[in-house]
Structures are given as C-alpha cells and as structure tokens.
Amino acid sequence: MEVSKGRTATFEELAMPLFDQLFNFAQWLTQNRSEAEDLVQETYVKALKGFSSFQADTNFRAWIYRILRNTFLTSRTGLKATSTVPLDEEGALEIPASAGTPESIFIEHSQQQLLQGAMEELPLHFREILLLCEVEEMSYQEISEALSIPIGTVMSRLSRARKALRDVLKQKID
C-alpha cells in the first residue's frame, strides 16, 4: 500500500491564532461581553468536535467563522437579532459611493466613537458583512463560505451595507 502524508496541522495550531478576532466578531454580534465569551467557548467546542470531518484543503478560517455565526443565530440573542430576512438581489447594480458628504465630514472630524455607534445601529446582516470584509479582510469567496451565501449576494449586500453605514453616519452628523 502506498500512502504518503502531507503537511499536518493540529486544531490548536489552526484555531488559537484566530482567537482574538473571533472574540471581537462575537462581541459585535452579541453586543455583550459575557455572551461573546460563551459564544466563542461553544464555537471552539463544536469546532473541535467536528474537526475530524474538516477537509484539509478547505478554508479553516471561513469554516470556524461559519460555526460561530450559526451558533449565534440559533441562540436566544441571535434569534431576536435576525427577525427580518434581507432581500438580496443577485446581480443588482452596485450603488456607487459618492465622493461627498458622509466620508469627507467623517474624515474631517475623525470620530471613531461615532463610527462605532453607527456600526452598532446597523442591522445584523450589514454589520457582520462589513466586519468580515473590512476588519477580517476576508475575500468575497471566504465571506461567501462563512455566511453560506453566493458571491453575488456578498457583493450586493456589501454595497448596501456600505450605503447603510453612510446613511446612518449622515443622520448622526446632521
């Protein structure tokens, strides 16, 4: 029998470097530190249990983010937060950002708290996709796997999330 082994990686080697980012994402979802700790804890337990079925040539980061998100969505807080389902339109035109009011005013004032408050006010599905794209710097493909949505939906939802953030900022500034 000819068997050769490729590179091996333990769960610890793959999962622990993502710990801080997963916690940050978890607290943005739950908006509560204690619940975020529970969510991360449960995610790691589930991921460890399912690790034997994880395929080595797939994206571990997207996989564990998907576990965290799905665990959140089935929690009490998650069920409340997702009471409305977004209507995503694949192939919808991207809404272009205009070199205009919200960004330039924000740049002038540079108020991080203002931006954080605006992000908190966004609906969950907009907040999470902005975090995955801008903070976690995931590719569209990774975001698609983490959120279990098509890439076309990633693009249209990102566009609408960015517009929603600009609108919230504009309301706060005006």
Next chain:
Amino acid sequence: MADEYTTKLATYLDGELSADEMKAVDAHVRSCSSCAADVLSQVQMKRAVQSAGRRYRPDPEFRARMQRQISAQPRAAVWRVWLTASSVLALLFLAFVAATYLGRQRLEREQAFGEIADLHVANLASANPVDVISTDRHTVKPWFQGKLPFTFNLPELQGSEFTLVGGRVTYLGQAPGAHLIFQVRKHQVSAFIFQDRDIKGFSDSDLGARKRRSFEVESWSQDGLRYFVIGDASAEDIKNLAGRLKSAQSS
C-alpha cells in the same frame, strides 16, 4: 465612462477584480480626478471602519482558560493523504475488519463518553454554567418538569461533602437530558441523565468506574435512564456521588 468605472471602484478596492480589470481601473483612476477622489474617500472609510471594528479584546484570563482546554484535548491532526487505487481497496478491507473486530457498540459508547466529557469541559469554562441556580433539590428538581420527557430524584446532600450548584437542560446528539452540577471540595462534578433509549452503545448493565482523559466517570442504567457522573474529583468522591444518586432513585 466614469459611470462604468464608478460601479467597479468598491470591488477594485476590495481586491476582487480580475488582473485585467484591475489594470484598467488603475489606469483610469490615475487620469480621472473624480474617480481618484472617490477612491481616496472610500479608502479612508475602509481604514476607519477597520480601526473602529477592532474594538473588543478577550480577557487574558479567558484566553488562557481556552488555551488550556484546547491543549488538554487529544491532538486532532489533519492529514493529507495520497492513495493509490489498490491502497484504497486495502483500506476499505481493513476498515471492515476493524469495524467488525472492535464492535459497533464499543465505538458508539466511546463516542458518547467523549461527548459527555466535552459537555463537562464546556460547562467548566462557561460564564453561565447553570440555568437554575440553587443548592436546594426541591427547587432544582421541579425546574426540569416540562423541559424533559422524564423525571428523576436528587439526593439529600446536607451534612455531606457535596453541594448542589444547579442545573440546566443539555443535549447528547439530539436527545435532551439533565445536566446537574455539584461541588465537592474544590472540584466541580457533572451528573448527566438521559433516557436509555436515546443513548447508543450501552447495555443495561452497570459499567462501573473508568477514566476518560483526565476525568473519573461513573455510568449506570436505572429504571430506563442512563446516568453519567464525571469530574476531576477523586474516584472515591465520584463513586460516592454516584451512589447517592442511585439511592435517591430507589427511595
């Protein structure tokens, strides 16, 4: 022309355009002041969102606790294996022999013990380990009514070295059960109760004590329910608590 490029700017900045499209947009931005200004403000917004988004950090104690838990687990490795066609057949044959030799029941039992240990470990690290907090068995037992398809008795612990901390509903596979938490000396001990028919791999006989990873475990079946008592307390304490639970069901 500007409109054609305007709709692509966000995707360009996300690095998701093809190489050819990237070049085209890049060249356009260099020559179009309107799009250049657009790009600048979008970049600044992306950076601001990135900075604002990195808001929360875990407590070092929480991270350390998780690290200890993960490190204590048996190493689960991802293997990348290349096989020839003949070795695939050989592996299949070996798998059949192994399954027959080991016995399906034993594998299912090992899996159940593994999941019980996972539930106990997850509870140790949880900030909310119980849904009903009480040292009084007359409070904890009725709390489960209506939440589980079975009932059970809790032992009287007054005067003993054990303290009831509380309980919660838990799941093993899809089956609901009771998770009771006790304290003995400085150790937390979990007692799990499920319906016998929901737990695969066990016969009606007592399995007595065994060691699972670093935990002592007692398991037995009584009146259609399967009990597990697990913790890092001494084997004697685990056996003592198991005995008290057994007696409580008979009273």
